[in-house]
Amino acid sequence: MKLYLKIWRQKDASSAGKIVDYTLDGVEGDMSFLEMLDILNEELISKGEEPVEFDHDCREGICGTCSLQINGEPHGPDRLVTTCQLHMRKFNDGDTIVIEPFRAKAFPVIKDLIVDRSAFDRIQQAGGYISVNTSGNTVDANCIPINKHDADEAMDAATCIGCGACVAACKNASAMLFTSAKVSQFALLPQGRVEAVERVQNMVRQMDLEGFGNCTNTGACEVECPKGISLTNIARMNREYLSATLKG
Amino acid sequence: MDSKIPSGPLADKWTKHKNDINLVNPANKRNIDVIVVGTGLAGGAAAATLAELGYNVKTFCYQDSPRRAHSIAAQGGINAAKNYQGDGDSNYRLFYDTIKGGDYRSREANVYRLAEVSGNIIDQCVAQGVPFAREYGGMLDNRSFGGVLVSRTFYAKGQTGQQLLLGAYSAMNRQINRGKIQAYNRHEMMDLVLVDGKARGIIARDLVSGEIERHSAHAVVLATGGYGNVFFLSTNAMGSNVMAAWRAHRKGAFFANPCFTQIHPTCIPVSGEHQSKLTLMSESLRNDGRIWVPKKMEDAVAIREGKLKPTQLAEEDRDYYLERRYPAFGNLVPRDVASRAAKERCDAGFGVNKTGEAVYLDFASAIKRYGKEKALTSGLKNPDEATIIKLGEEVIEAKYGNLFQMYEKIVDENPYKTPMMIYPAVHYTMGGLWVDYNLQTTIPGCYAAGEANFSDHGANRLGASALMQGLADGYFVLPYTIGDYLSHDIRTGKIPTDSAAFDEAEKQVRDRMEKLMGGSGIHSVDYYHKKLGKIMWNKCGMARNAKELEEAVKEISDLRKDFWENVKVPGTIDSKNQELEKAGRVADFLELGELFAKDALHRNESCGGHFREEYQTEEGEALRDDKNFKYVAAWEFAGEPKDAKLHKEDLVYENIELKTRSYK
Numbered sequence: 001m002k003l004y005l006k007i008w009r010q011k012d013a014s015s016a017g018k019i020v021d022y023t024l025d026g027v028e029g030d031m032s033f034l035e036m037l038d039i040l041n042e043e044l045i046s047k048g049e050e051p052v053e054f055d056h057d058c059r060e061g062i063c064g065t066c067s068l069q070i071n072g073e074p075h076g077p078d079r080l081v082t083t084c085q086l087h088m089r090k091f092n093d094g095d096t097i098v099i100e101p102f103r104a105k106a107f108p109v110i111k112d113l114i115v116d117r118s119a120f121d122r123i124q125q126a127g128g129y130i131s132v133n134t135s136g137n138t139v140d141a142n143c144i145p146i147n148k149h150d151a152d153e154a155m156d157a158a159t160c161i162g163c164g165a166c167v168a169a170c171k172n173a174s175a176m177l178f179t180s181a182k183v184s185q186f187a188l189l190p191q192g193r194v195e196a197v198e199r200v201q202n203m204v205r206q207m208d209l210e211g212f213g214n215c216t217n218t219g220a221c222e223v224e225c226p227k228g229i230s231l232t233n234i235a236r237m238n239r240e241y242l243s244a245t246l247k248g
Numbered sequence: 249m250d251s252k253i254p255s256g257p258l259a260d261k262w263t264k265h266k267n268d269i270n271l272v273n274p275a276n277k278r279n280i281d282v283i284v285v286g287t288g289l290a291g292g293a294a295a296a297t298l299a300e301l302g303y304n305v306k307t308f309c310y311q312d313s314p315r316r317a318h319s320i321a322a323q324g325g326i327n328a329a330k331n332y333q334g335d336g337d338s339n340y341r342l343f344y345d346t347i348k349g350g351d352y353r354s355r356e357a358n359v360y361r362l363a364e365v366s367g368n369i370i371d372q373c374v375a376q377g378v379p380f381a382r383e384y385g386g387m388l389d390n391r392s393f394g395g396v397l398v399s400r401t402f403y404a405k406g407q408t409g410q411q412l413l414l415g416a417y418s419a420m421n422r423q424i425n426r427g428k429i430q431a432y433n434r435h436e437m438m439d440l441v442l443v444d445g446k447a448r449g450i451i452a453r454d455l456v457s458g459e460i461e462r463h464s465a466h467a468v469v470l471a472t473g474g475y476g477n478v479f480f481l482s483t484n485a486m487g488s489n490v491m492a493a494w495r496a497h498r499k500g501a502f503f504a505n506p507c508f509t510q511i512h513p514t515c516i517p518v519s520g521e522h523q524s525k526l527t528l529m530s531e532s533l534r535n536d537g538r539i540w541v542p543k544k545m546e547d548a549v550a551i552r553e554g555k556l557k558p559t560q561l562a563e564e565d566r567d568y569y570l571e572r573r574y575p576a577f578g579n580l581v582p583r584d585v586a587s588r589a590a591k592e593r594c595d596a597g598f599g600v601n602k603t604g605e606a607v608y609l610d611f612a613s614a615i616k617r618y619g620k621e622k623a624l625t626s627g628l629k630n631p632d633e634a635t636i637i638k639l640g641e642e643v644i645e646a647k648y649g650n651l652f653q654m655y656e657k658i659v660d661e662n663p664y665k666t667p668m669m670i671y672p673a674v675h676y677t678m679g680g681l682w683v684d685y686n687l688q689t690t691i692p693g694c695y696a697a698g699e700a701n702f703s704d705h706g707a708n709r710l711g712a713s714a715l716m717q718g719l720a721d722g723y724f725v726l727p728y729t730i731g732d733y734l735s736h737d738i739r740t741g742k743i744p745t746d747s748a749a750f751d752e753a754e755k756q757v758r759d760r761m762e763k764l765m766g767g768s769g770i771h772s773v774d775y776y777h778k779k780l781g782k783i784m785w786n787k788c789g790m791a792r793n794a795k796e797l798e799e800a801v802k803e804i805s806d807l808r809k810d811f812w813e814n815v816k817v818p819g820t821i822d823s824k825n826q827e828l829e830k831a832g833r834v835a836d837f838l839e840l841g842e843l844f845a846k847d848a849l850h851r852n853e854s855c856g857g858h859f860r861e862e863y864q865t866e867e868g869e870a871l872r873d874d875k876n877f878k879y880v881a882a883w884e885f886a887g888e889p890k891d892a893k894l895h896k897e898d899l900v901y902e903n904i905e906l907k908t909r910s911y912k
Contacts, residue, residue: 012823030519032658038524038774045772045827050818053826055312057485059525061654062410063316078657085657110456111824118433121313125425129418132375134297134723136365141374142332145386155379155404158411162315191377 001027001093005040007052008100010109013116017109019098029089033076034059034066036088037099054113059084061226064161067168068113069100074165074224082163082226102168106175106211117164119210120178126206127199128182130191150188157184159227166221166229172213177221179207180237181229187240197244204241249882249897252684253357258903259339262361265685266728270735277302280734281465281742283450285437285492287314289409289416289715290698291471293722296419299428301727303734306463307420307429308452310436310487310829315417318473318485319718322409323530323651325391325401326715328366333390337398339363344904346713349395349582350678350706351856351872352906353508353880355899357685358703365724366716370402372723376415380404392535393711395582395911401712406530406650412715416722435461436829437492438757440468440499440694443749447496447694451750451757455829458822460757462750464743466734467693469726470496471718474677474699476509478837478844479789480781482674483515483528489833490840493681493700501689502882502895504682504702506840507848510709510857511790512675513539513586516658517606526673527658529609530651531711534579536614536644537668539586541598541607543567548598558600558608558667569593577911584708584857584870585911587672591790592868594671601669610667615640672790676714678705678857679847682882682897686729687721690882695730697721702880707856761821764831769816773830776811780804780834780841788845793861797849801842801890808838842889850894853877874906 002025010017024040031039034056041051057065066083070076076086091097099113107115132138158181166177183200186192192199215234222231254265272280280303284295287309299305311317331337342363347354370388374380380402381389390399404411423429434455441449441464449464475490476482497503514529542548543565550556569589571578581589590607593599600606619640623631626639641664645652655663681689681696683703688695698718705713787800811834819825853873854863863871880897 028520028522031522032524035522035524039522042772042774045816045818048818051827053824057311057316057487058318058321059486060321060483060527061657062321062407063311063318063485065311065316080653081657085654087657087660089660114824117312121315121421121431121433124315124418125421129422130375130377131422132372133300134293134372134419134727136368136372136724138368138371138375141330141370141380142387146382147386148382148384151379151382151386154377155381155411158379158404158414159407161410162313185379186377189377189379191375 001088001091003027003091004096006096006098007113009052009112012111013108027088029087031088032059032084033070033086033088034084052113053111056084061085062161064163067102067115067163067165069102069168071098074102074168075226080226080228082161102164104167104173104212106173107164107167117162119212120162120164120175122210123175123179123203123206124182127202130186131195144190146189154185154188157181157188157229157233160229161227163226165224165226167212169220169224170213171218171220172216174215175207175210175212176215176234176237177225177229177231179203180233183237183240184233187236196240197247200237200240200244249895250684251355251897252686253355254685258356258360261357262364269729269732272731272735272738274302276738278304279741280304280737281306282467282469282730283308283463283465284469284471285450286317286471286473286700287420288317288319288471288473288698289413289718290700290722291469292317292413292416292420293719294469294471294697294726295429296416296423297723297727299423305423305429306432306465308432308435308437308450310434310455312434314420314431314433315414317413318488319413319715320410321483321485322715323406323528324393324532325403325408325712326369326412326719327393327400327710327712328370328402328716329363329400330367330370332388333399335398337400341398342366342400345396346704346710347706347904348909349710350708351870351909352706352874352878352901353505353855353899354704354706356901356903361725362704362717362720365720368724369716369719373412373415376418378404378411378415391532392580394531394534394580394586395577395710403532406532406648409715412719416719437495438832439495439753441750441753442499442691443743443747446692448743449745449750451753456824458820458825460754462745462754464745466737466740466743467695467730469695469697469730470681470700471697471722472700474680475837475840476674476677478780478841479674479784480777481518481523481526481785483512483526486525489836491833491836493696494836494840496681496689496691496694498885499691500885501691501694502682502884503679503843504880504882505679505847506844506883507788507851507858508678508707508856509674510583510676510678511587511672513583513590513672514609514670515673515675516655517601517603517669517671527654528673528675529655529668529670531583533609533648533651536647537579537609537611538568538613539570539579539607539609540566540568541593541600545597548600551600552602552604567598574911581911582708582710587790588859590672606669606671608667609670611644611663612667615644615664618643676709678702678707678709682880686732687726688729688733693733695726697726707858761828761832763812764815764828764835765817765821767815767817768813770814772816773827773834776807776815777830777834777837779807780838783807784841784844788848791859791861792848794849797845800845801849804838804842804845805890808842811835811838839889843883843892846890846892847881847883851877851881870909872908
């Protein structure tokens with residue numbers, strides 16, 4: 001199929017960017033979206049132009065490196081997939097596809113379609129852990145039984161890949177879904193309860209410091225999340241936060 | 249080769265060694281710097297633990313965050329000899345299975361230590377909040393993996409690697425927050441710096457600004473993963489590369505058993521020339537999936553032409569070839585055996601997709617079995633067929649839902665309704681930097697952990713053992729053994745970066761990049777990478793022979809020459825430049841590939857993942873030669889890969905009797 005691509009090009013963080021038009025022929029349905037961009041880049045390189053830079057790594061939907069706002073949607077039109085797992089069979093011959101970086105104040109553009117998501121790391125550094133050293137003397141793993149339902153729910157929250165689609169989808173560029181996924185995972189496990197009060201306060205404080213917006217419960221994040229992280233996590237984080245505030 | 253294996257009985261070696269080695273007191277640890285390159289399971293775990301102990305740690309990764317390291321893609325699980333299932337598991341049994349699975353080409357003492365610390369890994373991860381799968385009673389659940397007769401694999405759905413990596417990442421984050429780890433993300437190690445023969449730092453490139461940086465430390469840990477991407481198509485991440493290990497090799501670290509590569513039997517088949525990477529379908533699927541091809545050639549042809557559907561084929565017309573050939577282990581034979589068996593059937597003309605390179609992985613009988621069980625436990629007396637299938641599909645979805653979804657997105661077929669198509673693909677490299685018992689390479693102060701070293705998996709790795717080894721090295725081995733070395737550095741003080749050694753290393757890095765940019769500009773980096781991959785897959789893949797390996801050595805050498813003359817790298821050195829990043833990595837693959845072929849050529853036997861067509865039994869099984877090849881081949885760099893000098897570390901088996909591996 002033949003595609004008309006409108007791609008955001010930006011030299012570096014301090015330069016202005018713009019949309020540039022490209023026409024690409026010979027795209028097949030079995031190609032992934034990123035393989036389509038690979039082909040475009042091969043063409044650009046052979047013409048002596050600079051290829052379009054985009055973030056990607058595992059190309060199997062788990063590392064969270066790939067991003068892209070495709071026709072206005074993070075990770076494109078398909079549900080529950082990252083861009084690397086989006087296949088061109090979802091598009092038709094003659095389609096125009098607009099490809100932009102994830103847009104948020106807290107995700108500055110580095111080059112072309114690459115954004116800086118280190119704000120997410122800093123939120124995790126503020127409290128996304130359980131303070132336990134590697135000693136070899138921790139209690140036996142089966143010492144504390146954990147209700148299967150709680151363990152499964154913790155796992156569902158923990159599957160967040162930190163891609164930032166939730167932020168890109170949100171009209172407020174809020175990172176509540178991302179932050180709440182980690183808060184929830186630990187809130188649901190006995191090991192995480194010990195530091196629950198400090199964790200939620202520190203992580204929310206960092207989230208605000210990074211310049212992410214507030215949550216107004218539109219639910220766009222949940223719809224666009226490639227891993228199906230549930231809004232319930234935001235509700236749970238709000239409850240954790242409230243109870244932490246009451247406990248002081 | 250001095251592997252520094254402690255004396256004494258096997259089970260006491262690690263404890264004795266820990267008691268014997270030198271320690272660094274807490275006050276002195278604060279004056280010692282350690283660089284950790286790579287932040288996957290091994291590197292992330294090592295960095296966190298070293299920082300907890302009090303060392304000043306700098307981490308480096310090419311990804312934008314440590315959480316993205318490719319350990320994250322590991323699906324199925326992590327082994328540990330906990331014996332929670334009461335099925336007779338023990339440290340010894342895990343040790344035995346691993347040595348046997350590795351086809352008797354790994355070190356007894358290292359593997360026993362791995363088994364010994366495996367239980368602790370699970371305890372540690374649970375304490376960190378890793379949400380492993382649990383049973384209704386609240387206890388941890390287990391499943392079974394290939395090459396073993398017990399259930400010792402712990403898992404978190406089909407995302408075990410992700411959860412363990414996020415555990416290590418969280419431990420790192422705690423130390424970053426305390427200021428004990430400085431994380432340099434989007435940074436690539438360009439070279440290792442040696443001062444007076446010791447590893448004392450690295451030259452790194454900031455991948456955003458293009459800036460070249462000098463970083464010094466008292467020791468350097470390389471936890472940079474495997475080199476499967478030398479094949480271009482593999483299940484590795486696009487950025488996975490051999491650069492750090494290869495740079496160390498060029499500076500004097502021996503490279504061990506490069507030809508020991510794991511070709512994983514259950515990957516999604518190649519769909520076309522545009523393909524950039526391959527996707528694994530977890531080995532855990534072989535717990536419930538049955539592998540087959542049609543029994544009759546005419547059925548295989550009809551299926552390939554789209555005239556027949558696999559679900560239309562009667563049970564008696566299917567060849568469940570693993571169950572037929574290996575009744576004791578069936579679909580759960582080790583990976584090398586399963587891969588070769590798939591290749592054998594496809595080469596014989598029974599492949600089931602357009603290219604003839606695919607076999608079926610079928611869940612129909614598991615769906616029925618689980619459906620019946622679920623109907624009974626749900627109190628349904630006489631459920632109809634449709635209800636049973638519906639219930640069974642729900643059970644399968646709970647177990648493998650994410651894998652089934654991934655398959656459907658890629659292949660555009662529903663694997664609940666029609667069998668999956670799978671084919672072997674490059675997945676893991678058992679070879680790597682040679683290390684002694686302390687995980688130190690042949691360069692003093694340079695350590696290698698996880699997939700980057702060679703030590704534990706011999707010629708074939710068992711499923712769910714990579715996560716175990718990465719975390720064992722990172723959490724429980726390296727942070728202690730490195731102390732013995734660092735105890736001699738308590739009076740050294742900070743290592744300056746303005747020395748001649750750093751000047752020279754930085755100059756070499758700059759020269760090399762300029763040379764890459766200065767090619768005549770005919771072909772892109774990918775053009776060369778794909779060509780290299782084709783040579784590797786066709787001549788150094790699942791079956792190898794002397795003639796083709798000789799050709800491979802020559803072809804790779806020629807391709808490398810062509811690359812340096814004609815590669816085209818757009819952009820500039822001093823800015824973000826993904827093509828330049830790729831070019832540096834492919835340049836090293838073009839050297840490693842040649843050594844790989846040379847190693848495969850010299851090893852005149854078949855063992856594990858290394859199958860030489862000249863050395864096989866009448867039934868087509870691998871034929872080992874313990875008399876002549878019971879050693880680790882450690883290669884010393886000597887200018888060109890083909891001139892590398894061979895050093896042998898004889899493998900001594902005091903606790904296990906060498907046998908022909910049988911899974912029948």
